[in-house]
Structures are given as C-alpha cells and as structure tokens.
Amino acid sequence: MKNPPFHYHRPATLDEALALLAEFGDDGKILAGGQSLLPVMALRLGPPAHVIDIGTLEELKSIEVSDTAVTIGAMVRHAEAEHSAEVAEYTPLVAAALPHVGHRAIRNRGTVVGSIAHADSAAEMPAVCLATSATMHLASAEGTRNVAAPDFFQGFFTTAIEPNEILTGVSFPAWGPTTSGTVVEVSRRHGDYAMCGVACALDVADNVINGAALAFFSVASTPVRIAEAENVLLGQAPSEATYQAAADVVTDTLEPEGDIHATAAYRLHLAGVLTRRGLAEAHDRIGVPA
Numbered sequence: 001m002k003n004p005p006f007h008y009h010r011p012a013t014l015d016e017a018l019a020l021l022a023e024f025g026d027d028g029k030i031l032a033g034g035q036s037l038l039p040v041m042a043l044r045l046g047p048p049a050h051v052i053d054i055g056t057l058e059e060l061k062s063i064e065v066s067d068t069a070v071t072i073g074a075m076v077r078h079a080e081a082e083h084s085a086e087v088a089e090y091t092p093l094v095a096a097a098l099p100h101v102g103h104r105a106i107r108n109r110g111t112v113v114g115s116i117a118h119a120d121s122a123a124e125m126p127a128v129c130l131a132t133s134a135t136m137h138l139a140s141a142e143g144t145r146n147v148a149a150p151d152f153f154q155g156f157f158t159t160a161i162e163p164n165e166i167l168t169g170v171s172f173p174a175w176g177p178t179t180s181g182t183v184v185e186v187s188r189r190h191g192d193y194a195m196c197g198v199a200c201a202l203d204v205a206d207n208v209i210n211g212a213a214l215a216f217f218s219v220a221s222t223p224v225r226i227a228e229a230e231n232v233l234l235g236q237a238p239s240e241a242t243y244q245a246a247a248d249v250v251t252d253t254l255e256p257e258g259d260i261h262a263t264a265a266y267r268l269h270l271a272g273v274l275t276r277r278g279l280a281e282a283h284d285r286i287g288v289p290a
Contacts, residue, residue: 003041007050014139017054017166022141024050025163031055032074035102035110036118060168065090069171071137074114078107090174092285093132093181093201097124100183103191117167119159122193122218124183126153128172130223131181131199131215135171140164156221179203179211180285184278185218186270188261194218195262196270200278202238204286209233214246214275219256219267228253229275238283240276247275 011017021028029048031037032055041047054060060075063084070091072081081087082098094112101107101115101124115125116136128134129149136147138161152160161167185197196218203211212233215225229249236242251272258264 003038004044004047006041006048008053009050010053010056012056014054014057014059014166014168015141017052017057018139018141018164020050020052021164021166024052028052028163030117030166032114033077033110035106036114036120054166063087065174067174069135069174070094071169071171072112073169074111074167076112078102078110078112078115079104081112082107091132091172092175092179093128093183093199094125094172096181096285097128097183097199100124100185100194100197106191113167113170116170117159117161119153119157119222120193121153121156121220121222124185124194124197124199124217127197127199127215127217127223128183129153129170130225131201131213132172133213134173136160136167137169137171138162138165139168140166144168150225153222175203177287178205180282180287181213182278182281182285184274184281186274196256196267196274198271198274198278199223200275200282202233202279202282202286204238204283207237209236209238209242212246212279214250214278216250216254216256216271219254219271221257224254226250226253233279238279240280243276243279246279247272250275 027049031053060073062073064071065086088095134149136152147160181201185194187194199215201213212230217223229246232246256267
C-alpha cells in the first residue's frame with residue numbers, strides 16, 4: 001500500500017527539528033529508522049501531515065559511556081549497539097536483547113531509541129528499559145527533561161513523550177562484573193513478536209543473589225515487572241529450586257491478556273517456564289562478555 005501524501009522535512013540540527021515539532025504539534029512525526037512509522041503510515045493508521053527526518057543529525061548518533069551509565073543516542077541503529085563492545089561490557093542485558101529484535105535488515109535500519117519510543121508492548125527493548133531502570137532523555141524547544149522507565153511507558157503505543165518532544169537518547173545504568181542478564185522469549189518464528197518473553201537480570205556475589213529484575217513483555221499493554229518474584233530471589237543461592245520459587249510467584253501474580261496469537265493461560269505457562277530459563281541463563285552469563 002502506498003503512503004498517503006505528507007510534507008517531508010530534513011532539519012540540519014536538533015534545534016531545527018524541535019522548532020518544527022513545536023510548529024506542527026500533533027501533525028508532525030519524527031522519522032529515525034522508519035521501521036515502525038512507515039508501516040503505520042502505509043496502513044493509514046493516523047498518518048502524520050508532516051514527517052521530520054532526523055537521520056542526518058550527527059549529535060544523536062553516539063554511544064556515550066560514563067562511570068555510571070551508557071547512553072544510546074536516538075540515531076544509533078540496532079546493529080551498531082548489537083556489535084558495540086561498550087554495550088556488551090557495561091549493559092549486557094541490552095546486548096542480549098538486540099539479536100531478538102526483528103531480522104537483520106530491520107536491525108540495520110531501525111534504531112534502539114525508536115523501538116523504545118514506539119512502545120510496542122510485545123517488543124524487547126521497552127522491557128529491557130524497565131528491567132534496567134533506564135532513564136529517557138526528552139527534548140523540546142522549551143528545554144529538556146528526564147523520565148524514568150516506569151513512568152515512561154503508559155499504555156499500548158503510549159508513552160510520556162509530548163507532541164513537541166523528541167526522545168533524544170536513553171541511559172542504561174552501567175553494570176559491574178557480578179551482574180548480567182538475558183532475554184528469553186517464545187515466538188512462532190525467529191524475528192516475529194514474542195507470544196511471551198522476559199528480560200532477566202541477576203547480581204550474584206559469593207553465591208548469593210543480591211539483585212534481580214524480571215520484566216515481562218507481550219503480556220499486557222506495557223511491559224510488566226514482577227517485584228514479588230524478584231524479592232523471593234534476594235538473599236538466596238542461585239539454584240533450580242530458587243528459580244522455581246520465583247516462577248511460582250510469577251504464575252500466581254501475573255495476569256496476562258489473551259489474543260489471536262496465544263491464550264492467557266498459555267502465556268501464563270510460558271511466563272513460568274521462561275522465568276526459570278532466563279534466570280539460569282542470566283547466572284551463566286555473569287562475568288562472560290555478551
């Protein structure tokens with residue numbers, strides 16, 4: 001299907017892009033990788049009157065590493081982050097998630113931040129943001145602000161981004177050598193959206209679990225973190241019995257939604273299985289480059 005008519009803008013600077021958003025408001029949309037926006041436009045699902053292409057903005061193309069965080073700019077492609085040594089070392093959960101995102105062609109064009117801004121509840125990166133307590137960096141012509149992951153994802157395809165704002169980057173806390181994570185999911189085919197998935201993180205030192213995160217995707221209108229299951233893990237030795245105890249809490253707590261792809265009961269079963277599998281894999285990855 002062909003795209004409907006629209007006005008195309010290619011700003012030379014971030015300030016120019018923000019000025020265009022301020023001018024067009026709800027009628028303007030940002031184009032980064034285009035892997036989400038262009039299909040929406042082709043299907044006539046609320047096509048914008050103005051498309052603002054930020055693809056040439058060099059200031060948004062960096063991966064910046066500090067003592068406390070790794071910040072991925074809005075124009076960093078999935079493939080760039082997937083093969084980044086800094087991402088693998090300091091934010092291994094991000095590195096573990098990226099091979100699950102679509103297919104290679106999509107990762108070569110699509111952007112990490114674009115996937116987060118799109119906020120598909122069946123996608124991996126929003127769940128990774130929730131599991132890592134990531135921080136979103138938003139900019140408008142009026143200034144900048146930061147939003148924590150739990151406050152950012154508000155509903156299906158709905159975020160805290162205002163019509164005049166651009167999500168310019170996302171900061172993931174830098175992890176030490178005792179912490180790692182993984183993403184496990186079940187989909188009909190590789191590259192399809194998962195019927196259920198979980199982003200797992202574990203911090204283990206001296207054979208004791210000191211920190212844990214379990215963020216599920218494709219189970220509700222936003223990614224869901226199960227704090228009750230995480231608390232069961234704390235202070236325990238990593239073992240199949242410990243992981244099973246967490247899985248039992250997940251299946252007692254989580255209330256997934258059913259649809260044409262999977263029933264609620266099947267998603268709940270998958271959530272328990274993937275909890276055990278993900279925690280074991282996360283523990284195995286500690287101290288091993290992603």
